[in-house]
Amino acid sequence: MRAYSLRFAARRARAQGLEAFGERSTSLPPQRWLIVRALLLLLSAVGAKGFAQDFRFPVRHEHGLRSCRGELSITAEGIEYRTVHVKHARRWAFEDIRIVVLASRREIVLHTYEAHWWALGRDRAFRFTTLSEIPAEVSAFLSARLRRPLATSFVAAEGALLHEIAVRHRHRFGGCQGTLRIYADRMVYESRDRPHDSRSWRWSDIQRVGRFGPYQLEIVTYEPEFGGPTRAYVFDLKTSMPDEVYDFVWERVYHMAPRRSEGNR
Ligand SMILES: [Zn+2]
Numbered sequence: 001m002r003a004y005s006l007r008f009a010a011r012r013a014r015a016q017g018l019e020a021f022g023e024r025s026t027s028l029p030p031q032r033w034l035i036v037r038a039l040l041l042l043l044s045a046v047g048a049k050g051f052a053q054d055f056r057f058p059v060r061h062e063h064g065l066r067s068c069r070g071e072l073s074i075t076a077e078g079i080e081y082r083t084v085h086v087k088h089a090r091r092w093a094f095e096d097i098r099i100v101v102l103a104s105r106r107e108i109v110l111h112t113y114e115a116h117w118w119a120l121g122r123d124r125a126f127r128f129t130t131l132s133e134i135p136a137e138v139s140a141f142l143s144a145r146l147r148r149p150l151a152t153s154f155v156a157a158e159g160a161l162l163h164e165i166a167v168r169h170r171h172r173f174g175g176c177q178g179t180l181r182i183y184a185d186r187m188v189y190e191s192r193d194r195p196h197d198s199r200s201w202r203w204s205d206i207q208r209v210g211r212f213g214p215y216q217l218e219i220v221t222y223e224p225e226f227g228g229p230t231r232a233y234v235f236d237l238k239t240s241m242p243d244e245v246y247d248f249v250w251e252r253v254y255h256m257a258p259r260r261s262e263g264n265r
């Protein structure tokens with residue numbers, strides 16, 4: 001929305017600029033002309049940033065007690081880790097990655113199809129800690145590009161909000177407090193006290209959804225979990241979720257018409 005109005009403003013400013021070059025150039029005071037030029041410069045900078053599709057950042061590759069350092073780059077082609085520790089250097093096409101987890105502002109985990117030779121064929125995960133904060137654009141870029149599942153702790157407020165419920169995310173012991181938000185293209189959990197637990201899921205990032213009465217909702221994701229198949233989020237809803245909202249979510253997750261015969265649960 002903002003980009004659109006900025007572009008619109010740019011067109012108008014450019015039109016004014018052209019006018020200024022023409023016969024009526026004297027009608028635009030020099031001060032205003034300067035403002036127009038500054039605005040145009042600013043817009044071209046915003047535009048260039050908006051189209052950037054190469055993200056590079058220095059990272060630490062974590063392996064147990066040790067780590068190696070290098071550079072991670074994310075482009076339209078895939079993800080690459082460059083390091084002098086050549087055994088760990090990799091280039092993955094997106095299809096080679098089972099799931100990308102942006103676990104926090106400084107953590108990227110790539111679960112790949114590569115098997116661990118020492119862990120009975122368990123899929124190999126590459127854990128990276130970035131030396132500076134990962135820009136939110138990386139999450140937006142992957143959301144738009146990645147066909148494989150994505151689990152991102154970056155939550156954005158773009159798009160029309162369809163429904164919002166205050167919830168508690170259940171942990172094995174206790175839980176964290178936050179808000180569940182439903183948009184047309186995604187579902188978001190924003191944790192107030194544990195940002196690591198915040199997630200934004202596109203519908204295709206959710207494997208299963210279920211509810212046990214009007215005050216509890218379960219989201220089964222594709223995120224691998226230690227000791228379990230995949231990570232499930234169980235939410236206690238502080239206000240009930242209306243049937244039409246649950247039907248909407250269900251329909252999006254399973255790409256089907258809502259089922260109406262759920263009353264026996
Ligand atoms: Zn390494």
Ligand SMILES: [Zn+2]
Nearest residue numbers: 169176194197
């Ligand atoms: Zn939590």
